[in-house]
Amino acid sequence: MTNANPFSENINKMKGSSTLKAAQAATRLREEGHKVIDLTVGEPDFDTPEFIKQFAWEGLQKGLTKYTPAGGMKIYRESIANFYNEEFGSNIVPNEIAASCGGKQGLFNAIATIVNQGDDVLLPKPYWVTFPEVVNFCGARNVYIETEETDFILTADQVKEAITDKTKLLIVNSPNNPTGCVIPGDEMIKIFDVCIEKGVYVITDECYLLFVYPPAEVFSGASLPKEYLEYVCVAGSFSKTYAMTGWRIGYTITNEAWTKQMIKLQSHSATHPTSFVQYGCAKALEHKEKSLNAVREMLDQYQKRRDWFIPALQEIEGLKVAMPEGAFYAFVDVRGLLGDRFKSSADFGYQILNESHVVTTDGEGFGADGFLRLSYATSMENLETAVEKIRNFINSK
Ligand SMILES: Cc1ncc(COP(=O)(O)O)c(C=O)c1O
CATH class of the missing domain: 3.40.640.10 (Type I PLP-dependent aspartate aminotransferase-like (Major domain))
Incomplete structure (x- = not known):
């Protein structure tokens, strides 16, 4: 008889990465032929110098x-x-x-x-x-x-x-x-x-x-x-x-x-x-x-995106987001939208994924229910489309 779960207690208690789960959802939608706006990316969108x-x-x-x-x-x-x-x-x-x-x-x-x-x-x-x-x-x-x-x-x-x-x-x-x-x-x-x-x-x-x-x-x-x-x-x-x-x-x-x-x-x-x-x-x-110059060039791009993306998100009804001082993530408080329209931030993420094909990472995996992490390590064009889709999605609810 095979043991259904022969694995160690230590590994059984370990949760899979929630950031990877969100990325997998994006891959699934792409495979189904949809144009996906992926805001889950945890890595630079630039090539190595x-x-x-x-x-x-x-x-x-x-x-x-x-x-x-x-x-x-x-x-x-x-x-x-x-x-x-x-x-x-x-x-x-x-x-x-x-x-x-x-x-x-x-x-x-x-x-x-x-x-x-x-x-x-x-x-x-x-x-x-x-x-x-x-x-x-x-x-x-x-x-x-x-x-x-x-x-x-x-x-x-x-x-x-x-x-x-x-x-x-x-x-x-x-x-x-x-x-x-x-x-x-x-x-x-x-x-x-x-x-x-x-x-x-x-x-x-x-x-x-x-x-x-x-x-x-x-x-x-x-x-x-x-x-x-x-x-x-x-x-x-x-x-x-x-x-x-x-x-x-x-x-x-x-x-x-x-x-x-x-x-x-x-x-x-x-x-x-x-x-x-x-x-x-x-x-x-x-x-x-030379290395520091390469970093500065990338940082300039991230800063331009941040300076456009965060104020654009702040203008959307129900979203709260502070100006991040580092890295390339916006951490968006969606608790103002919870209630009849959305049960939780995970529900918000699930609905916007399926209806607008915008992929986000839920805060729960980071110990912050009610928040979504949106990465701006992506092109300005994607960020502009994302903001428009998020605004339309919320207004449609
Ligand atoms: C906060 C933080 N620490 C560490 C890492 C590990 O990165 P790497 O193993 O690619 O150096 C990451 C990657 O996402 C991260 O976000």
Whole structure:
């Protein structure tokens, strides 16, 4: 007799990604021949800059087709250390850096090597979908911090109030997915200080690090004095910044001891990110100005879209949306429309998907019922069509 569910308890408790579910709905509609306006996209709509591709190709031609050290190639770790030291005035050394397959694996490594069964992990709401699943998978408990009162910007006071004897870790993400909010650098330092004083570790997800719109300012936890790294682990990624989501390349920055543990874990799973991809990224960072210019060009585009899209959404009856300071998401409050017309934000999303073929991501997966995440990592033309369709759809109800 076959066992209907032979799978581990840990994997049975894990939920599939809600962002992927929305993307699948878009694919289904496309396959049925509909023109779909997809606002679920969690990645840049730009191609990887050509010179980065050329550097990766150079790596291949050099014969970099074999295993690298599990923590990453020397050139990769050195180039990241140099980049942070030059850009942020930090004093990072390569042994404090571990290469990972995207920011996601770095985050997994960091969580899995620091929490024990039964530990509490503080997670501000709304959160990126992966965090609570990994925490659960590791046998720890998610303790959520509500942040709506402070416009979704986590404060040190909120963290202080939430810490107990059982708290082992806080996970923060700024610029934030799904809200686009940016925690100011001085508040972030206060948050770190509160945690460190209580012996609580912090993982700070900086995967959207450079995607900040002035006057908001870029802040990296890696810019702080070395003592902070005793408790703080920065997770970084090339995915969004350089439009390289498919390359699967990222890194963590923290103290040497934590880095070693993460490398040990990774040596028994993915081993390391692709050799010639590490080389290509290292070379790209060695050409820092060229890389930063490429980022600036993309950021300019995102900013133009944001500056048009958000005010256009704000004009639609029943929608509330704040101007995001970073990343490329609008986090739209649809609670003003709930009642007779729509039972929930999920119902709104379902109806607009089927009737207007506009695909959105529901807030529930981010711990924020009543909200929808709309990505503006898509063309102005799509955004204009989206706004028109959303307006017509709401008016028709
Ligand atoms: C907040 C956040 N962190 C981390 C990641 C991981 O990105 P990657 O693994 O592609 O670097 C994502 C991707 O969507 C994200 O939105």
